[in-house]
Amino acid sequence: MRKGSGLKNLRALRITPAKQEATEDETLLQRALAGQTLALERLLSPHQPALYALCRNMLGHAEDAEDAVQETYLRAIRALPQFRREANVHSWLFRIAINVCLNGKRTRGKTVPLELAPDRAVAQPSPETATLTQIEIDQALAVLSLRQRTVFLLREQQGWSVPEIAEALHCTHRRINNELYQTRRALAAWILAHRERGEQK
Amino acid sequence: MNCHRAARFASYGRDHRLSDRKRTDLETHLAQCPACRQREADYNRLVNALNTQHLSQPTANLLENALRQARETAPEVSLTPGWFPTTLRVRITAVSLILVAATILLLATRPQGARGQTILRKMETAIGRATTMHVVSWRFDMTEEEARHQTWHDGKTPVRGEDWITHDAISGGDAQLGPYLWNAAGYLHYDPTERKVKYIKANPEMNLKATIERSFHPVAAMKSAVLPGTYLTLHKAADTVWRGRKVHKLEISSGPNKPRDGEEIPTQQQEPGKTPPPGSMPRTRQTFWVDSETDLPVHSEQEKEIQGRWVLLLKRDYDYNRPAPVSLFDPEAVRKAAEAFAARRR
Numbered sequence: 001m002r003k004g005s006g007l008k009n010l011r012a013l014r015i016t017p018a019k020q021e022a023t024e025d026e027t028l029l030q031r032a033l034a035g036q037t038l039a040l041e042r043l044l045s046p047h048q049p050a051l052y053a054l055c056r057n058m059l060g061h062a063e064d065a066e067d068a069v070q071e072t073y074l075r076a077i078r079a080l081p082q083f084r085r086e087a088n089v090h091s092w093l094f095r096i097a098i099n100v101c102l103n104g105k106r107t108r109g110k111t112v113p114l115e116l117a118p119d120r121a122v123a124q125p126s127p128e129t130a131t132l133t134q135i136e137i138d139q140a141l142a143v144l145s146l147r148q149r150t151v152f153l154l155r156e157q158q159g160w161s162v163p164e165i166a167e168a169l170h171c172t173h174r175r176i177n178n179e180l181y182q183t184r185r186a187l188a189a190w191i192l193a194h195r196e197r198g199e200q201k
Numbered sequence: 202m203n204c205h206r207a208a209r210f211a212s213y214g215r216d217h218r219l220s221d222r223k224r225t226d227l228e229t230h231l232a233q234c235p236a237c238r239q240r241e242a243d244y245n246r247l248v249n250a251l252n253t254q255h256l257s258q259p260t261a262n263l264l265e266n267a268l269r270q271a272r273e274t275a276p277e278v279s280l281t282p283g284w285f286p287t288t289l290r291v292r293i294t295a296v297s298l299i300l301v302a303a304t305i306l307l308l309a310t311r312p313q314g315a316r317g318q319t320i321l322r323k324m325e326t327a328i329g330r331a332t333t334m335h336v337v338s339w340r341f342d343m344t345e346e347e348a349r350h351q352t353w354h355d356g357k358t359p360v361r362g363e364d365w366i367t368h369d370a371i372s373g374g375d376a377q378l379g380p381y382l383w384n385a386a387g388y389l390h391y392d393p394t395e396r397k398v399k400y401i402k403a404n405p406e407m408n409l410k411a412t413i414e415r416s417f418h419p420v421a422a423m424k425s426a427v428l429p430g431t432y433l434t435l436h437k438a439a440d441t442v443w444r445g446r447k448v449h450k451l452e453i454s455s456g457p458n459k460p461r462d463g464e465e466i467p468t469q470q471q472e473p474g475k476t477p478p479p480g481s482m483p484r485t486r487q488t489f490w491v492d493s494e495t496d497l498p499v500h501s502e503q504e505k506e507i508q509g510r511w512v513l514l515l516k517r518d519y520d521y522n523r524p525a526p527v528s529l530f531d532p533e534a535v536r537k538a539a540e541a542f543a544a545r546r547r
Contacts, residue, residue: 037268045264052263056256066259073267081290137250155216156248162216181212184244188208191243 025089033081040080044073047093050158054094057153058101058146060138068104072097094158095168098150136194143190148183155180202230207237317438318463320449320491321420327496331521423453423487424468433468434460436486440493443500447493454486486511497521 031039051072055065075096083092141149150169154160160168166176202210210227213219219227231238423433436452443450453466460466489501503515 040268041264048263049258052259053254053256057251062257062259066261066263069259070261070263070267070270073264074270077267077271133250134254134256137247137254140247153251157251162218177213177216177218180216181209184212184215185208187247188240188244191247192240195243 029080029083029089040077043089044076044093047090050090051093051097054153054158055097055101057137057141057157058098058149059104060142064104068097068100071100071104075100091164091168094154098154098168102146102150139194140187140190143186144183148179148186151176151179152183152187202226204230204234204237207231207234208240211237211241317435317449317451320438320451320496321435321466323496324491324498328498331497420453420466420487423455423485424466428455431455431457432460433466434458435464435466441490443490446499448490448499449493450488450490452486452488454484456484495521 025043028039028043032043048069051069052065055068055072056062059065059068072093076093079096083089087095141152144152151165154165154168155162162173162176162180166173169176207227207230210219210223211231214224214227231241433453433455436454437450439450441448441450484506485504486506487501487503489498491497492499498519500519501515501517502513504511505514506512
């Protein structure tokens with residue numbers, strides 16, 4: 001089982017040759033479908049940090065993110081027999097998580113704005129992020145719509161390509177390209193305003 | 202390049218959608234514009250912070266919770282030894298297949314007559330309420346000789362199209378008189394000798410219902426064609442869609458085999474028990490489509506069995522309660538049509 005942060009997991013996944021990873025997943029999948037709970041856990045649990053990071057950044061709230069990840073797992077367990085082999089487990093889980101976050105947020109409506117969310121899950125900022133704290137990241141993401149946040153996180157944090165995002169969100173490449181541009185423009189405007197506020201202080 | 206364009210190009214560049222030339226232009230602009238350089242540096246800083254963020258991980262075991270929830274909401278799915286046992290799935294599939302097959306078998310062997318008879322009764326009532334009936338028919342069994350004498354035949358093919366409007370009058374034609382109008386009491390026709398439109402008395406009992414019965418009724422046509430010792434059988438009453446309408450599809454055939462209960466259509470000519478000489482008569486069948494909303498027939502096809510194959514003889518489309526064109530009852534229009542017809546024949 002892989003251990004460590006979401007980023008480390010992602011890096012580990014990228015380093016592992018895709019073919020080998022697919023073979024491992026396939027083996028675990030077969031054993032999980034045969035009823036081995038341990039195989040099921042080994043198949044799904046390595047993706048939790050990355051899933052949690054995505055949900056946390058999308059929803060802006062730790063408890064909502066935990067609920068979303070749990071719901072993602074529940075849906076994945078129920079849908080596992082129908083899992084299509086052409087997608088890998090990682091992107092399949094992410095697609096479920098995106099749907100959970102988008103639909104869940106739509107159902108709940110706007111509960112707690114990101115900038116007002118009480119839980120600031122901050123822990124030991126590393127030296128390279130010292131100038132931009134978790135609070136600032138949350139504030140920057142709060143200027144985006146949920147949809148823009150999804151596109152931005154998938155592209156810039158998860159490293160998905162535009163066609164992959166378009167497929168996951170059931171829309172055209174052109175729309176994703178445009179949304180990415182609009183998102184970056186909104187973030188640039190926030191960063192500029194944020195810096196100016198800092199300079200005034 | 203202005204800053205707005207530079208921002209757009211920078212965004213494209215991040216998604217690998219920038220040509221070498223545009224990339225050079227962007228780099229040139231960034232080298233000269235401190236504001237754009239700052240913007241891109243700030244954005245890189247945000248992305249970098251996002252990719253190195255340290256989020257406290259959830260304390261609860263989310264996967265375990267999900268597994269527990271899956272067990273609670275689907276108690277038949279056991280996690281040990283198999284949380285989705287293959288054998289159970291196979292059994293469920295097998296039972297489902299058996300049930301589907303049994304249903305199909307039951308439906309296929311069940312006599313459809315009772316339901317078909319109900320549809321026929323409703324159809325009779327609906328036809329009785331119709332004010333007009335517009336019939337377009339195609340015959341496929343005419344000889345060249347027959348076709349040559351038909352009013353609207355093109356003189357080349359044995360297939361003829363007719364367009365009948367049945368109101369209190371029918372437009373029609375014959376070889377001698379040319380076009381004519383036929384109504385309850387008689388018909389109008391143009392006499393080319395006297396160059397006049399004449400009114401000829403016809404069957405005074407003729408009316409719409411009788412006209413339909415005599416000439417166009419899909420069942421009546423079959424009834425009149427039944428030979429002694431044969432039966433008229435209602436075979437199918439399936440629900441389907443025809444030209445976007447929901448319809449009942451019925452099939453009637455004539456032949457020596459005794460129909461099953463509820464599938465027989467009584468005819469006057471029928472003499473049960475008397476077996477006809479083998480091969481003395483061709484088998485015929487009529488399929489017709491009855492609109493499930495109006496209960497009126499909308500299409501019919503008549504076929505005959507020739508050397509073991511069913512051959513289409515006649516097909517008709519029906520429309521109802523459509524106003525007949527005024528010109529149909531105008532003697533002058535009849536005269537013109539007759540003259541045109543005579544000119545074509547010459």
